[in-house]
Amino acid sequence: MVLSGTEADIINTVARLKEATKDQIRRKVGFSPEYIEFLCRYLVRKGYLTFSNGRYSLARAEMKTQFTEEPKIDKELIKEIVNEAVKEISGELKKTASGIKIKTGFEFPVEDESLALESNIDKIGAKVEKEKSNIDRLIQLFRKIKKKGGRDD
Amino acid sequence: MTKGNKEKEIECLKAEMQKGKGVDIGTVFVKCAYMEGEEIMFRSERNAFFEVEYSGFTKKIFDESKIKYIIKDDKFYVVGDAALQFANMSNKETRRPLSKGVISPTEKEALPMVELLIKSVVGEPRYQDEIVYFSVPGEPLDADFDVIYHIKTVEGFLKTLGYTPRPINEGLAVILSELADKNFTGIGISLGGGMVNVCLSFISVPIFKFSLIQAGDWIDQQVASVTDEAASRISAIKESSIDLSKEGGLNKIENALSIYYKHLIEYVIEHIKQEFNKIGGMPSMADPVTIVLSGGTSLPNGFSQRFKQILDQLKLPVPAGSVRMAAQPLRSVAKGALVAASAEEVKL
Numbered sequence: 365m366v367l368s369g370t371e372a373d374i375i376n377t378v379a380r381l382k383e384a385t386k387d388q389i390r391r392k393v394g395f396s397p398e399y400i401e402f403l404c405r406y407l408v409r410k411g412y413l414t415f416s417n418g419r420y421s422l423a424r425a426e427m428k429t430q431f432t433e434e435p436k437i438d439k440e441l442i443k444e445i446v447n448e449a450v451k452e453i454s455g456e457l458k459k460t461a462s463g464i465k466i467k468t469g470f471e472f473p474v475e476d477e478s479l480a481l482e483s484n485i486d487k488i489g490a491k492v493e494k495e496k497s498n499i500d501r502l503i504q505l506f507r508k509i510k511k512k513g514g515r516d517d
Numbered sequence: 518m519t520k521g522n523k524e525k526e527i528e529c530l531k532a533e534m535q536k537g538k539g540v541d542i543g544t545v546f547v548k549c550a551y552m553e554g555e556e557i558m559f560r561s562e563r564n565a566f567f568e569v570e571y572s573g574f575t576k577k578i579f580d581e582s583k584i585k586y587i588i589k590d591d592k593f594y595v596v597g598d599a600a601l602q603f604a605n606m607s608n609k610e611t612r613r614p615l616s617k618g619v620i621s622p623t624e625k626e627a628l629p630m631v632e633l634l635i636k637s638v639v640g641e642p643r644y645q646d647e648i649v650y651f652s653v654p655g656e657p658l659d660a661d662f663d664v665i666y667h668i669k670t671v672e673g674f675l676k677t678l679g680y681t682p683r684p685i686n687e688g689l690a691v692i693l694s695e696l697a698d699k700n701f702t703g704i705g706i707s708l709g710g711g712m713v714n715v716c717l718s719f720i721s722v723p724i725f726k727f728s729l730i731q732a733g734d735w736i737d738q739q740v741a742s743v744t745d746e747a748a749s750r751i752s753a754i755k756e757s758s759i760d761l762s763k764e765g766g767l768n769k770i771e772n773a774l775s776i777y778y779k780h781l782i783e784y785v786i787e788h789i790k791q792e793f794n795k796i797g798g799m800p801s802m803a804d805p806v807t808i809v810l811s812g813g814t815s816l817p818n819g820f821s822q823r824f825k826q827i828l829d830q831l832k833l834p835v836p837a838g839s840v841r842m843a844a845q846p847l848r849s850v851a852k853g854a855l856v857a858a859s860a861e862e863v864k865l
Contacts, residue, residue: 398669405628418622474673478633482588484580485596485637490549490560495845497557499856502697506860509701509721 367412371403375412375422383419402473536862538680539690539854540639540651542671544615544711544734545813549638550851557855559848560638565611566630567600569593587633589626596634604749611749617730618654618712619667632674642679648861649675650854653684654712655726658788664728683857686726688716690853695809695843703807703838706785707850708814710734710752713785717792717806725792731784733814740773755817762819778817782827793834805838811849815842 367375370393377392378384390400404420407413413420541548548561569575571593579586585597595603604611614621614630621627639649653668668684675682685693691705691714701721707714710733716726734748737755741748751770759774767775808828810821825840843849 398666401666474670474677476632476636476674476677477629478636480589481629481633483586483596483633485562485585485587485633487580488583488585490562490638493559493561493848494553494556495559495848497552497555499552499557499852499859502693502856503859505697506693506701506721506856510860 371407371412374400374403374407378413378420379422383421385419389420536643536647537855537858538639538647538649539685539851539856539858540635540649540675541687541690541850541854542615542635542651542653543709543812543850544613544618544732545709546847547634547638548848548851549640550848550855552855552859557852559851560640562634562638563597563601564615564631564634565600565604565613566594566596566626567603567609567611569595569603587630589629592626594626594630596630601749601753604747605753608747609749610747613711616711617657617660617662617734618709618714618728619662619664620670628670631671635671635674636678639675639678639680645679646681647679648683648858649680650683650685650690650858650861651675652687652690652850652854654714654728655686655688655716657712657728657730658791660730683861685854685857686716686723687712687714687728687850688726689718689721689723690850690857691809691811691843692716692718692853693721693856694849694853695811695841696807699804699807703809704789705853706808706810706812706815708732708781708785708810708812710813713781713812713814715785715789715792717789725796727788727792729785729788731781733812736774736777736781736814739777740770743773744770746770756813760818761823778820778823779827781814782824783831786824786828786831786833790831790833805836806833807838808840809843809849810840811843811846813847815846 373393374389377389381388386397386401386404389404390397393400404413404415408415408420408423411423414423535552537551539550541550543564545564546561547564548559550557550559552558566587571588571591575593576586576588578584579595584595584599587594587596594600600611612624612626614624614627614634616623620631624630642649651671653671654664656663672682672684687707687709688705691707692701692703695705696703696718702719703717705716705718711730713729713732714726715728717724733752733755737748737751740746740751740755744751751774754770755774759771759778761775761778763771808824810824815821821840821842828837828840845852
């Protein structure tokens, strides 16, 4: 399998750190946490990485020689990790995370992995229940309120 | 406007209201609500699976007996209600694609399983880009994880199916379903298996919303550990026979369930108090705040009375009004999501 540049970057990062959380990988490689997680899961499925206790590591030890072409000690990354640890201890990280509202609408591409499964679920069908609807009144009232002020979910 | 035009408008409005779907993506069940004529239809599936040994014969028997299964990588999984029955028979635990309200990080099979279960319940969109509101948990106060990955994954999957997905907080969905008589003002609490979700809303605008990971599964695990039973068995007893209004004559399991239910209720109320204190006051409300309870963990007989008793002891920083059960506690999240979806679909 030919790896993309980002996938190779992820493996390099994991090889250098021996074990890395999703956030550590993201800070080194870039992109959103969702996209990094997506790629990591893909690399786990393809047998490059393993995932345990929230950390990724190389699935095969010999891969280290294949991917660790960069200097073995990455001072910048170490500095970043130490800074993060200090922030975590002081609680600063949590404050920053909760204080910022993400406004961009990132679309996360999701494959339908269920297509690969064999199942009789559709043949049997889901459990179906019915109830007499009183929903018109609820919808009208909700629309009226939304028109007046809007709902901010 | 003439009478004929008005009638036409009502007919159009009714037709528009048939559009849209609401989905409750819970740790224990996935449930979808949609309108069909004058009725709301609910399609649901238990979110659990259990691995059994594979053979062609087993598959044939399962097909004939209408036991739902999934085959993945040569492994054979019973899914839905039957998974719970199989687990109970072998005194083992079912596996869950969702854990603590979100896609389980420890289950390798989780994502395709969730996708299949959602697909079987939600079905194809009835027209391109049909709006579907899906329930999402609030940020957990008692756990160190966020819900972003879960939301984005479900959203992306519904989009793949051809829907226009929109997230709605689970507690708010309960309010939309149950508190129209209070102008969607009050506290909606959804007590599920993996999470308790709470939302305080003022005329449909959330003031605070949060989740807690001490919920139904937590009760099962605690009771299982003190009674030396499997959590799946405790869950089955909890769902079928526990009566919280009974004071005496309880067996060991019932007694333990009663203790942990009390603990859970107190835990939820203390967190609500804490959130009230954080916002430092309330929007001016003419009436005391109504609390509505829903979800599978709220089902035992006597649950709302016990909640009220403990609330009276602990007291909120605002006047509390009635504590009431949702009309259909297992359907209110999906129904509330449907209200939001249909309201958005109505273009008139």
